[in-house]
Amino acid sequence: AQSVTQLGSHVSVSEGALVLLRCNYSSSVPPYLFWYVQYPNQGLQLLLKYTSAATLVKGINGFEAEFKKSETSFHLTKPSAHMSDAAEYFCAVSESGGFKTIFGAGTRLFVKA
Amino acid sequence: DGGITQSPKYLFRKEGQNVTLSCEQNLNHDAMYWYRQDPGQGLRLIYYSQIVNDFQKGDIAEGYSVSREKKESFPLTVTSAQKNPTAFYLCASSPPGTGIGNIQYFGAGTRLSVL
Numbered sequence: 001a002q003s004v005t006q007l008g009s010h011v012s013v014s015e016g017a018l019v020l021l022r023c024n025y026s027s028s029v030p031p032y033l034f035w036y037v038q039y040p041n042q043g044l045q046l047l048l049k050y051t052s053a054a055t056l057v058k059g060i061n062g063f064e065a066e067f068k069k070s071e072t073s074f075h076l077t078k079p080s081a082h083m084s085d086a087a088e089y090f091c092a093v094s095e096s097g098g099f100k101t102i103f104g105a106g107t108r109l110f111v112k113a
Numbered sequence: 114d115g116g117i118t119q120s121p122k123y124l125f126r127k128e129g130q131n132v133t134l135s136c137e138q139n140l141n142h143d144a145m146y147w148y149r150q151d152p153g154q155g156l157r158l159i160y161y162s163q164i165v166n167d168f169q170k171g172d173i174a175e176g177y178s179v180s181r182e183k184k185e186s187f188p189l190t191v192t193s194a195q196k197n198p199t200a201f202y203l204c205a206s207s208p209p210g211t212g213i214g215n216i217q218y219f220g221a222g223t224r225l226s227v228l
Contacts, residue, residue, distance in 0.1 A: 009153060032215060036217075041221075041222065041224070042221055042222065043117075043119075043203055043205075043219030043220050043221050043222050044156075044203070044205075044217070046216055049216060090156070094215040099163050099207070099215065100158065100161065100171075101215055103148075103155045105153060105154060106153075106155050
């Protein structure tokens with residue numbers, strides 16, 4: 001069975017500091033992995049996705065994530081945080097051709113001025 | 114513009130009442146989903162539909178019902194059997210998953226509260 005674990009329900013960084021949001025997955029087959037972002041009272045929108053084409057995936061708004069099979073991880077990073085990055089971030093996993101996606105519990109990112 | 118429209122944005126339910134949340138998409142997607150979001154619990158799947166006139170229960174279907182009579186529409190009814198309906202409800206759709214990894218496109222959500 002697939003599962004996703006996001007380490008840390010809340011992360012706080014200063015503006016301009018590195019953002020690191022952690023995600024570990026479990027899947028019996030090569031997975032598709034995603035990061036979504038949710039701003040208050042809105043739906044989720046896709047930041048980036050991994051589909052086996054490259055282990056380092058670049059997304060929107062300067063975010064990127066690296067797939068590490070040996071560590072079953074897909075951590076999200078951004079070199080320099082902006083105030084506008086404050087939101088909740090969800091890691092998710094699905095199987096190729098599957099219709100279901102499993103979401104992590106989410107990590108709320110706070111950015112301090 | 115293509116997208117997913119959920120209505121209403123806010124909804125209040127009285128004790129013993131059924132309420133229906135609307136979800137319409139013009140993305141021509143086959144698959145549609147309903148999720149419930151509670152603080153600190155991420156998204157939990159209520160129902161999903163891969164094609165018109167077919168749908169499957171998700172992880173927390175009890176107290177909910179759906180229909181899929183049209184490709185564009187996937188309404189969710191929260192019945193009186195759902196004893197704790199207060200949550201943020203999200204509708205999503207996705208194109209066929211083969212080869213592109215089942216990206217989901219979300220509506221803006223409906224916040225349901227109990228009076």
